[in-house]
Amino acid sequence: MPLWRAIAVFRFASMAFVLVSIIRNVRDYTHPVAAVPAVAILVLWSAAAAYLYARPAWRRWPLLLADLLVALALLLATPWVVGRAALDAGAPTLAVAWQAGPVLTWAVSGGRRRGAVAALILGAADLIVRDKLTQSSITGLMLMLLAGVAVGHVARLTVESEQRLQRAAELEAAGRERERLARGIHDSVLQVLAMVQRRGAHLDGEAGELARLAGEQEAALRALIATSIPPAPGPAAPGPPAHLPDHGPTKSVRGAREGGAFWARRPAKRAPTSSALAGPDVDLRTVLDRYASPEVSIAAPATPVLLPDRVATEIGAAVGAALDNVVRHCAGGARAWVLLEDEPSGVVVSVRDDGPGIAEGRLAEAAGQGRLGVAQSIRGRIADLGGTVEIVSAPGQGTEVELRVPRVAA
C-alpha cells in the first residue's frame, strides 16, 4: 500500500515536471495547439491512475495495459506535436519522466520481470521517437530499467515479509488460544478428578481405588500446570515477575509423562559434566515439582529458585533417593513433605516423612557393615556440590533429611 501511494506521488511530481518542460518548449513545437489535449490527457490520467490504483480490485491487467498505452500514446504523438526539428534540437518528449509511472506500477504489481518489460517497451518507443541515438536517451532507458527492476524487487520483498509477519501473528494468536483452552480444560479436569477423589475417598474396594487413582492424576496434572504455565503477576505482587527458564515447560512435560509409580518419577539421570555448570540456570522448583503426589507435598517459594543445571539435577536426584527410601522403609500410606528454601547463601531442601523413623545408631551401624545405601548416595551427591546433609530421626517420629547446598558464584 505505501508503494502505491508513492507511485501516485511520483506521478503528480513528474506531471508537474512535464508541464514545466512543455511550457518552456511550446514555442518551438510544430503543432503547439495539439499540446493542449496532450496536457489534458496527462493531467486526467494522473488523477485517474491515482484514484484507481488506490483500490486493490483495480490493480489488474486492463488498468496496467491502459496505463502503459497512455504513456506510449503520448510518446508516439511526440514527433507530430513537437516536430522533428525541435526533437533533434534536444526538446524533451511529451512524457519525459512521467513515462516511468507505468514502469513502477508494473514493477510493484508483478515484480522485477514485469517492471523490466514495461521499461523496455517504453524505452524502445522513446528510442524510435527520437530517430537518433543520443547519450541522454540511453541513460534514460537504463535508469527506467533500473527503477523497474529495483522497485519490483523491493515490492516482492515487502509482500513476502508482510505475509510472513501475518503468518507469525496468526501462529501466535493460535498458540495463545490453545494455551487458554488448555488452562480451561485442565482446570475442569482437575475439578472433576478432585471431586472423584473426594467423593470416593471413604469407599472400599474398586471405588476407593478409583478415588485414589483420581487423586494421583490430579496431583500430577496440578504439578504440570503449576510449572509449565508462568503465572501472571497479580496486582498485589510488586516483586519481580516469576518467569521460568525456556526449557522449563518441556522438562516438566517429560517428567510427568514418565509415569509409573508415584515416586518412581525421578528426573532422568544425566552424567554430570563440567560444561553443564556453564549452561542456563534451571528452576529447582520445576525439578522438585515432579515428585508431587497425594503422598508427597512440595513447599517452595513463589519465585524461581535458579541454579545451574547440574546442581539442580543432582539435588533433584538426592531428593528422589530420599523419597525412594521412604517407600522402602515405611509401611504403605507413609507421607512425605519436601520444603525448598532459597537463602542468600544457598538453598536448603528438607525431606521429612512420617514413617517409623530410624533407631539411633542404625545409620552408623549400616555404614559399618558396608551397606552404605541411600544415606551414602545422598551424602555423596550433595558433598560433590560442596553442600552438607543432616539426617535427624527418632523412632516413631519419622525421618528428616536436610540438604544444604551453597550458591556457587557464577
Add this chain to the structure above:
Amino acid sequence: MTRVMVVDDHPMWREGVARDLTEAGFDVVATTGEGRQAVRIAGAARPDVVVLDLQLPDISGVEVISGLLVAVPGVRVLMLSASGEQQTVLDAVKAGATGYLVKSASSQEFLEAVRRTAAGDAVFTPGLAGLVLGEYRRLATAPDQPDDDGAPKLTDRETEVLRLVAKGLSYRQIAERLGLSHRTVQNHVQNTLGKLQLHNRVELTRYAIERGLDDA
C-alpha cells in the same frame, strides 16, 4: 450457627461443597459462581466464612477478597484452588485470605478447615507455609526496598514454626517438639500472615499516594 458462602464457578463442585457443609451443620447462606456477584451479595448474606475458589471467570481472587473485606469487614476467607498456582495463592493471602486448601483435600479436612477458619485460625497447608517463608525471604533481600522500615520480618520462633508447618507437622506435633502450647503455635502462624497482610496494605496505600501525587 456459622454462616458460610460458597463461591465457585464449577456447579458440581459448588453443590457438593454446599451439601457437605449443610450436612455438617453449617448454614450455607449463599452460593454463586461469579466474583462480582459474590461481592454484591455478601453485604446482604453477611457470611462469617467465604469458601472461595481462586479461579473465577470474571475477576481475580485478589479482587474478590478485597471486595469481600470491604462489604463484610472481618469476614474470613478460606480459599480453595484446583491448580495451586503459587503466585496466585500468595497474592490472595496477602490480600487478606486466612486459609488455603487444595481441592483434593478430603471432606473431613475441608470441614475442619472451615471450622478453624470460622474460629479465626489461620489454615495453612505445608505448601502455603513454603510460599510465606519464601515471601518473607524475598522481602528481606529485595533490592527495591528503598528504606528498611517497611519490610516485615519473622522472629526466629516464627520462622521455626513455619518451617515445621511446611514440613507437614501438625500444630500439636509442633507444640510438642518446641515445648509450646497449641494456642501459642497457632498465634505464631497467625502472626506471620497478619504481618504480611499489614505490609501489603501499607504498600498499596503508599503506592496509591505516590500515584495520586504524581497525577496531581
